[in-house]
Amino acid sequence: MRPTWGESVVHRVTEGTAGQQRLAGGTPWWRNAVFYQVYVRSFADANTDGVGDLRGVRDRLGYLSLLGIDALWLTPFYRSPMADHGYDVADPRDVDPIFGNLDDLDELIRAAHQEGLRVTIDLIPNHTSDRHPWFMAAGSAPPGSAERERYFFRPGRGPDGAMPPNNWLSVFGGPAWSRLPDGEWYLHLFAPQQPDLNWSHPDVVADFEQTMQFWLDRGVDGFRLDVAHGMAKPADLPDMAEPQAPGVLKHADHEADPRFDNDGVHDLHRMIRRVADKYADRVLTGEAWVVDDDRLARYVRPDELHLAFNFRLLEADWNAEMFVEAITHSLNAMSSVDAPPTWVLSNHDMDRHVTRYGGGELGTRRARAAALVQLALPGVAYVYNGDELGLPNVELPDEALQDPVWERSDHADRGRDGERVPLPWNGAEPPYGFTEGPGTWLPMPADWGGLAVEAQLDDPDSMLSLYRNALEIRREHPAMSGDEVQWFGAPTGCLAFRRTGGLVCALNAADELVPMPPGEVVLSSGPLEDGMLPPDTAAWLV
Structure with missing residues (x-):
């Protein structure tokens, strides 16, 4: 006997509910x-x-x-x-x-x-950046100066302060500290060219507020x-x-x-x-x-x-x-x-x-x-x-x-x-x-012609067409409404859930065909086989 899905009861909602939810006042x-x-x-x-x-x-x-x-x-x-x-x-x-x-x-x-x-x-x-005016001023100022308080400058550990102030590592590899010629170290959780700001300093807070307002005033959302x-x-x-x-x-x-x-x-x-x-x-x-x-x-x-x-x-x-x-x-x-x-x-x-x-x-x-x-x-x-x-x-x-x-x-x-x-x-x-121009900042593969936008636009089976169809259904279909997910019992290696509005998403990540859950298919990621969901395939049903 083939594995089956848990019993599903599809809940339908009035046409247009999803769109109305997105446009409703206060949402x-x-x-x-x-x-x-x-x-x-x-x-x-x-x-x-x-x-x-x-x-x-x-x-x-x-x-x-x-x-x-x-x-x-x-x-x-x-x-x-x-x-x-x-x-x-x-x-x-x-x-x-x-x-x-x-x-x-x-x-x-x-x-x-x-x-x-x-x-x-x-x-x-x-x-x-280490080329920011603040950090350039800090690098030119002596240890203990006000210019250095906007960042994390510390003396080193060990003889002559030759060891970093602590054992923190950079996310990009190596120590999270670099040393200046005057002997002090500065903190950078990423590259040495990215010194960390000291957010307890009022200048840092005020400058960030100014940056936010600058872009918000220009209309960014x-x-x-x-x-x-x-x-x-x-x-x-x-x-x-x-x-x-x-x-x-x-x-x-x-x-x-x-x-x-x-x-x-x-x-x-x-x-x-x-x-x-x-x-x-x-x-x-x-x-x-x-x-x-x-x-x-x-x-x-x-x-x-x-x-x-x-x-x-x-x-x-x-x-x-x-x-x-x-x-x-x-x-x-x-x-x-x-x-x-x-x-x-x-x-x-x-x-x-x-x-x-x-x-x-x-x-x-x-x-x-x-x-x-x-x-x-x-x-x-x-x-x-x-x-x-x-x-x-x-x-x-x-x-x-x-x-x-x-x-x-x-x-x-x-x-x-x-x-x-x-x-x-x-x-x-x-x-x-x-x-x-003659080149690109990173080289592009010689075999990407079939992946180009132009090649995919008119192909109903392309990845681009799949995304366009999925985004349209997500935006327009009433079954996409609601904030909750109800899980179904599913065959081994599979999953299925239902949105409040009624849409069911089923995924077969196993190695064999499984029967489709009940419902009408509105979109699938690949061809279906006589009511069966193939491996590595997902489908939307209502």
Whole structure:
């Protein structure tokens, strides 16, 4: 006897309920939104220098509107020496010339709003560039000077202060401290070119408020706060209990890792929220790699951030039980504070999920199914540019690697460049319409012609068509309403859940065909076989 699903009773709601819920008075626009992460360097290049820019994003807004997303999240475009591709900010209130200028950003915001798209941007509160005027002044000032109080300068330990002040490690590898010629050390949880700010200093707080107001006044709809679980540091900077670098981004264990998730960070987020609340309909999203559900929920209490990234689904292997555990944890974490859960499969810091799920045709098939799981869940979804094209990671030659992780790890970690390769737009060979210039900032594979936007637009079976159909159903179908998930009994290696409005999502992550759950299929990630759900396939039913 074949395994079967638990009994399902589909609850139907009145036509139009989902759309009415999203537009109802008092329901924020972001609670059910789909955000599209634009890694600006890799999205589209308008000035032919091989690096994506703001005009390139503006020129492709029609595509994003056609895709069906609700909002953009732009990665940093600020003035920067680019030691970490813009996450080392020298001036947080200006545009780096490589990306354009303030007029380009203003035009992008205006044009996006005309398309009905919101625009959110990255802010980097944990650190600055070492080329920021504050740090340059601190480096020129003597130990104990006021200029150094905006950062963490400390004398070293051991004879002649030759050892770092504590045993903290940089997320990028190596010690989290670098020494100046005068003998003092400064803290950098990331690259040496990214010194950590001292958020107990009033200048730091006041300057960040000014930065927020500068961009909110220009019409941005919200911020994604980088390293939102950083910022606050314990006053005595105690040693780590287990001083080993966990990788570029891993969940912080509050008890063992004093670098992150300190209680004082919540006062800072309350301050940030007060600034944002002076403007209507704005959203604050925190990047908080926190392992404990209850501690993660603290970031989205009513007077703090609106949203917090939850990376459990991204971290789950291709395994139905792990998916169920990740989804359950995410829902439970947010339910206590009435915040919507967030769902992420890929981003600019993690391998693309096509590659994580096995690569090639297998990884693509599984990525299609995972997309339907992600987009069927209640709450907020984040799509990383290229997810909708089924892009895999790219194995780049050593000489092409630019991520500081490569050098900081003594070439043990190849870094994050593989998921940051520019997007293919049209044509059969590089640069696939990404630029009209002769080259791209990272090399593009010779076999991506079939993954280009133009090649996928008219193919009803393409990854792009799957995303467009899924996003339309998510936006328009009444069965997508409600905030709750009801789990079904499922065959081994499978999962199924039902939304309050009636939509059922079923996933077969096992190795054999299983019977379909009851209901009418409205979308599937791959071909179905006579009422059977094939392996590595998901379906939506009503």
